[in-house]
Amino acid sequence: GLSDQAFVTLATNDMYCQGALVLGQSLRNHRTTRKLVVLITPQVSRLLRVILSRLFDEVIEVDLTDSADYIHLAFLKRPELGVTLTKLHCWTLTHYSKCVFLDADTLVLSNVDELFARTELSAAPDPGWPDCFNSGVFVFRPSLETHGLLLQHAADHGSFDGADQGLLNSFFSSWSTADIHKHLPFIYNLSSNTAYTYSPAFKQFGSSAKVVHFLGSAKPWNYKYNPQTGSVLDQGSGSVSQHQTSFLNLWWRVYHRSILPLYE
Ligand code: UDP
Ligand code: MN
Structure with a gap:
């Protein structure tokens, strides 16, 4: 069941x-x-x-x-x-x-x-x-x-x-x-911050991702987020790729919209 x-x-x-x-x-x-x-x-x-x-x-x-x-x-x-x-x-x-x-x-x-x-x-x-x-x-x-x-x-x-x-x-x-x-x-555990060297595959399959995994030391909650723009702030390293940024923004949108209100 x-x-x-x-x-x-x-x-x-x-x-x-x-x-x-x-x-x-x-x-x-x-x-x-x-x-x-x-x-x-x-x-x-x-x-x-x-x-x-x-x-x-x-x-x-x-x-x-x-x-x-x-x-x-x-x-x-x-x-x-x-x-x-x-x-x-x-x-x-x-x-x-x-x-x-x-x-x-x-x-x-x-x-x-x-x-x-x-x-x-x-x-x-x-x-x-x-x-x-x-x-x-x-x-x-x-x-x-x-x-x-x-x-x-x-x-x-x-x-x-x-x-x-x-x-x-x-x-x-x-x-x-x-x-x-x-x-x-692989779409059930797509690491957000791996630089995929097989980029045609990422172009073909990346948008079918079902689970994204923020593995490594920089976790989503370590970033700063601007709720006005709906976007994480670039921490200045310049190493965050475009697709990683959009997954981080998605995480933060859920956090801002649905988790912060639970604290009230
Ligand atoms: N975890 C935890 N506290 C810690 C480290 C890890 O609760 O201090 C749990 C958490 O569920 C985490 C998992 O163990 O997602 C594996 O660790 P992490 O995701 O940091 O490893 P990575 O995926 O980056 O190798
Ligand atoms: Mn992990």
């Missing part, structure tokens, strides 16, 4: 909550029929919890230091993987039969409920190394068994990039070869 499927995101602090809110609103704007879940950690303020609860069906606090022994142990062995292990917590949402994880720095541009037709682990190629999947958007099946195996893998092997993407790629290592149905089209 539809009510046992959910979109899931993660925010460990109030800044990432701004991203989660815009993402949640973008899913609502495009009339998703699935539940919306956000995982948070104890650092998230009371105010943001209240605001998140206006948009998400479930706001679930995850505290690794206070978790079951096996999680706590994995955490103590690899404290540098804190945020990564928090993301893995999405596998414990066993009251859902299938979920789609979306990073808090993603924005949905159209209805993407069709992703629930896919199976674990489905994801799109990483723009930097296409034999790896990007872990900003993935389809998964909650399972305590899988969760335990992932934590064991983290404790034993760590992560080759220090984050969830390295860990998930080494755990789901057959992704690139085993089943083409688990390769999501």
